[in-house]
Amino acid sequence: MPSILASNLTSLLNGLSIGFLLFTLAVGLTLVFGMMDVLNLAHGAIYLAGAYIGWYVMGADPTWTVFLAALGVAAVVGLLAGGALSLLVQPLASRPHLDQALLTLGVALILAELLSMAFGDDVRSVSPPSALAGSVDVAGGSYPIYRLFLIGVGLALAVVVYLVVERTTVGALIRATVADRDMVSAVGVDNRKVRIAVFGAGVALATVAGVFGAPVYGARPGLDWTILILALVVVVVGGLGSIKGALVGALLIGQVETFGRSLFPEFASFVLFGALALVLIARPRGLFGAPTGVKV
Amino acid sequence: MFLQVNGLCSGYGRGTVLHGVDLEVDRGEVLGLLGRNGAGKSTLVMTMLGLVPARQGSVRLDGREIVGLRADQVSRHGIAVVPQGRRIWPGLTVGEHVDVVAGRRPKAGGWSRDGVFDLFPNLARRVRQPAGLLSGGEQQMLAIARALLTDPALVLMDEPSEGLAPAVTRQIGEVIGSMAATGVGILLVEQDLRLVFATANRVAVMEKGEVAHTTDTGTFRRQPELAHTLLGVG
Numbered sequence: 001m002p003s004i005l006a007s008n009l010t011s012l013l014n015g016l017s018i019g020f021l022l023f024t025l026a027v028g029l030t031l032v033f034g035m036m037d038v039l040n041l042a043h044g045a046i047y048l049a050g051a052y053i054g055w056y057v058m059g060a061d062p063t064w065t066v067f068l069a070a071l072g073v074a075a076v077v078g079l080l081a082g083g084a085l086s087l088l089v090q091p092l093a094s095r096p097h098l099d100q101a102l103l104t105l106g107v108a109l110i111l112a113e114l115l116s117m118a119f120g121d122d123v124r125s126v127s128p129p130s131a132l133a134g135s136v137d138v139a140g141g142s143y144p145i146y147r148l149f150l151i152g153v154g155l156a157l158a159v160v161v162y163l164v165v166e167r168t169t170v171g172a173l174i175r176a177t178v179a180d181r182d183m184v185s186a187v188g189v190d191n192r193k194v195r196i197a198v199f200g201a202g203v204a205l206a207t208v209a210g211v212f213g214a215p216v217y218g219a220r221p222g223l224d225w226t227i228l229i230l231a232l233v234v235v236v237v238g239g240l241g242s243i244k245g246a247l248v249g250a251l252l253i254g255q256v257e258t259f260g261r262s263l264f265p266e267f268a269s270f271v272l273f274g275a276l277a278l279v280l281i282a283r284p285r286g287l288f289g290a291p292t293g294v295k296v
Numbered sequence: 297m298f299l300q301v302n303g304l305c306s307g308y309g310r311g312t313v314l315h316g317v318d319l320e321v322d323r324g325e326v327l328g329l330l331g332r333n334g335a336g337k338s339t340l341v342m343t344m345l346g347l348v349p350a351r352q353g354s355v356r357l358d359g360r361e362i363v364g365l366r367a368d369q370v371s372r373h374g375i376a377v378v379p380q381g382r383r384i385w386p387g388l389t390v391g392e393h394v395d396v397v398a399g400r401r402p403k404a405g406g407w408s409r410d411g412v413f414d415l416f417p418n419l420a421r422r423v424r425q426p427a428g429l430l431s432g433g434e435q436q437m438l439a440i441a442r443a444l445l446t447d448p449a450l451v452l453m454d455e456p457s458e459g460l461a462p463a464v465t466r467q468i469g470e471v472i473g474s475m476a477a478t479g480v481g482i483l484l485v486e487q488d489l490r491l492v493f494a495t496a497n498r499v500a501v502m503e504k505g506e507v508a509h510t511t512d513t514g515t516f517r518r519q520p521e522l523a524h525t526l527l528g529v530g
């Protein structure tokens with residue numbers, strides 16, 4: 001019995017750490033979509049770039065300092081890349097969704113190709129900072145300390161993002177832009193600036209998530225698509241444009257993903273898409289999608 | 297005149313909706329703009345704001361050309377909108393609407409948070425309530441407050457009485473009167489003739505994307521057959 005408890009608890013914790021990682025990714029996707037109607041398909045490749053930054057900067061036996069440096073580099077690269085990407089997408093704002101999807105898809109393919117040229121096709125595994133290496137006892141089983149750390153960081157990040165978006169004036173401006181951007185311009189706000197900032201912050205969250213995730217999920221070609229698909233499922237389940245939806249969707253999909261894998265290993269992706277289908281049948285706009293929030 | 301619109305043309309996609317609109321509004325004046333459904337009244341409002349691109353013509357505010365400016369620049373030139381359907385941001389609270397527009401820094405003159413809450417005490421009592429849960433009348437007050445907070449010189453109001461009880465419409469009429477009394481020009485698009493007659497100095501009628509007729513309100517009221525032929529009412 002204790003071993004079943006331990007394995008379920010392990011799945012639960014794994015699900016939580018994936019869940020928070022997915023939330024960090026979904027924030028950028030969902031806000032950018034809500035504000036600009038752009039589904040950024042380069043988000044997975046951007047995560048992977050962050051993971052490679054982690055691998056490259058952190059080296060074999062990273063200290064705290066090196067770890068923080070990797071996070072700093074990833075954040076700066078992400079902010080700049082995100083700002084640039086938003087300028088690239090801007091001219092397509094009035095074009096159909098498909099055009100924008102093709103553009104970001106092109107960016108994703110180019111970025112993935114560049115990464116594989118720079119870092120090769122081998123799986124790059126990354127060690128956690130030495131202070132966080134090793135395991136602790138959790139309910140009779142052993143569990144990696146770094147994953148617990150990841151859950152803590154994810155929770156803290158989720159709280160900060162949630163508070164910024166839901167409780168500050170800047171956050172209110174972002175939500176107003178998601179709800180009705182023309183009325184935001186009509187009160188005198190140049191919402192191009194808001195878009196660049198949100199796009200930059202969203203992409204920076206993805207590169208930072210890449211560094212945080214690297215010691216657990218490594219860095220390898222193909223990871224970009226796995227991550228993108230999971231993040232897209234989260235955003236659609238939660239409702240496009242909604243932060244609450246991204247949080248609930250990410251925690252839900254994190255659990256579905258790990259329990260799916262441990263209970264029905266060969267059907268894991270069916271379980272994932274089954275959950276997606278169930279949510280969409282019950283609520284076509286996702287759990288928290290506002291009917292007025294997204295103009296199709 | 298303070299606002300001068302000349303030969304303004306615009307539309308959507310390949311279609312043309314405005315075929316050369318001419319109109320004028322003075323400081324402190326209320327111009328009532330009537331017209332059947334689909335005449336192009338809202339398109340005119342959105343084109344003046346820069347939210348629908350103008351294809352031809354000019355809009356001058358205090359002599360300055362604003363055609364071609366972005367909507368946020370138009371707003372900073374002093375034009376505000378109370379749009380058709382109110383278009384408040386449903387997930388934001390009343391207080392957040394005020395903060396997004398007014399920011400937290402105190403301004404020298406003009407409209408402040410306290411100012412709009414004095415004008416609309418109902419809103420002051422619902423600062424923390426999401427705007428989507430307000431009544432229709434309260435949402436309209438919020439839309440007006442949001443416009444005032446930009447310290448406009450000209451307000452474009454698009455059917456503010458739509459879907460509201462007569463008592464609320466009267467209250468909006470009073471607000472329109474007091475705005476005009478402070479020197480703000482108002483373009484009042486309305487279907488409710490009573491509200492127009494109670495507030496407007498002059499009346500213009502739009503037909504098929506043009507202004508077909510302009511008179512002062514008194515003359516218009518004395519010619520019911522005019523309202524009948526131009527609007528199909530009265």
Ligand SMILES: Nc1ncnc2c1ncn2[C@@H]1O[C@H](COP(=O)(O)OP(=O)(O)OP(=O)(O)O)[C@@H](O)[C@H]1O
Nearest residue numbers: 308309313331332333334335336337338339340380
């Ligand atoms: N976003 C849009 N895209 C395409 N056509 C539009 C759009 N908005 C309005 N139209 C068309 O433009 C014409 C004028 O519409 P508009 O909304 O300006 O009329 P209106 O005078 O405001 O009518 P109402 O009294 O019903 O509000 C109509 O034929 C309408 O179908």
Ligand SMILES: [Mg+2]
Nearest residue numbers: 337338339380
């Ligand atoms: Mg209209």
